[in-house]
Amino acid sequence: MTFEEAFSVAGVTVIVTGAASGLGLAFTEAMAVGGANVVMLDLNPRRLSTQADRLKDLGYSIESHVLNVSDRKAVDHIYDQVAATYGGIDVVFSNAGIDPGPGFAALNEDGERDPANYLEQYADVRWQKVISVSLDAVFYSIRAAARHMRPRKSGSIIVTTSVSALRPAVTLGAAYAAAKAGAAQLVRATALELASDGVRVNAIAPGPFETDIGGGFMHQDEVRAKMAAGVPMGRVADVEEIKPLALYLASRASGFVTGQQFVIDGGLSLSAARA
Numbered sequence: 001m002t003f004e005e006a007f008s009v010a011g012v013t014v015i016v017t018g019a020a021s022g023l024g025l026a027f028t029e030a031m032a033v034g035g036a037n038v039v040m041l042d043l044n045p046r047r048l049s050t051q052a053d054r055l056k057d058l059g060y061s062i063e064s065h066v067l068n069v070s071d072r073k074a075v076d077h078i079y080d081q082v083a084a085t086y087g088g089i090d091v092v093f094s095n096a097g098i099d100p101g102p103g104f105a106a107l108n109e110d111g112e113r114d115p116a117n118y119l120e121q122y123a124d125v126r127w128q129k130v131i132s133v134s135l136d137a138v139f140y141s142i143r144a145a146a147r148h149m150r151p152r153k154s155g156s157i158i159v160t161t162s163v164s165a166l167r168p169a170v171t172l173g174a175a176y177a178a179a180k181a182g183a184a185q186l187v188r189a190t191a192l193e194l195a196s197d198g199v200r201v202n203a204i205a206p207g208p209f210e211t212d213i214g215g216g217f218m219h220q221d222e223v224r225a226k227m228a229a230g231v232p233m234g235r236v237a238d239v240e241e242i243k244p245l246a247l248y249l250a251s252r253a254s255g256f257v258t259g260q261q262f263v264i265d266g267g268l269s270l271s272a273a274r275a
């Protein structure tokens with residue numbers, strides 16, 4: 001196999017959740033440019049249609065559907081539909097995620113911690129929302145993908161976790177850390193079950209990437225500078241930097257790799273969590 005053949009995604013069918021923005025959009029572009037048929041799924045109809053139309057105008061094979069990844073029936077339905085349309089599903093990026101809101105050490109406008117973010121006050125609804133999008137939904141996507149991939153004895157599932165899966169971030173809160181660590185272990189457990197049937201499951205654990213998460217706070221210079229200060233490499237990443245890893249995990253280049261979490265964080269996970 002040549003290098004080119006190993007990294008090829010030409011003609012494969014790819015589903016991306018949270019595809020209208022940030023890392024999901026980068027995954028979409030990486031696959032589309034490589035010649036894949038990409039099905040973009042996202043909760044935000046306006047952003048989704050804007051991005052899907054832009055990529056279609058560039059000549060790429062793109063389909064898009066509005067979907068809430070926490071709606072398990074809708075997830076099953078769309079995965080069945082994609083498999084029927086394209087004759088199978090080869091690659092899934094389970095990526096959709098949300099800003100979990102401030103953690104206990106987040107500072108308010110006066111530069112002080114807000115007791116409303118302390119564990120004792122943490123509302124059930126906040127916990128459930130984060131778990132629903134960042135853990136439950138990952139399970140729904142992996143399960144729906146497995147139904148189509150296992151019979152064909154091939155497939156690659158890639159879950160976006162976070163550095164928070166390895167070390168909790170004081171500004172993001174416990175729910176996010178628990179959801180992402182749960183997703184990482186779900187990747188390992190499902191990889192083990194599916195390995196002998198040729199289906200691979202891996203995770204990408206990003207550090208800070210400049211995306212639109214949380215309404216785009218990462219586009220502010222001072223926010224980026226503050227985040228960069230905590231990263232050994234001294235900067236936050238551009239979404240373009242996720243594309244080579246995505247291509248590696250989606251393609252035959254990683255054909256003997258499963259159950260792994262690939263950290264891409266400028267060294268952030270090397271530093272200890274601090275309160």
Ligand SMILES: NC(=O)c1ccc[n+]([C@@H]2O[C@H](COP(=O)([O-])OP(=O)(O)OC[C@H]3O[C@@H](n4cnc5c(N)ncnc54)[C@H](O)[C@@H]3O)[C@@H](O)[C@H]2O)c1
Pocket residue numbers: 017018019020021022023024041042043044047067068069070095096097098133160161162163205206207208209210211212213214
């Ligand atoms: N940006 C970072 O620094 C960073 C770091 C670590 C992990 N992550 C993870 O990366 C993933 C992508 O985040 P991003 O930074 O690109 O954010 P983003 O806000 O730019 O993109 C996320 C996309 O997911 C969609 N989405 C949200 N909830 C959804 C739902 N219920 N159903 C379907 N779509 C939904 C949004 O509409 C949005 O288009 C998330 O899982 C996030 O936790 C991001």
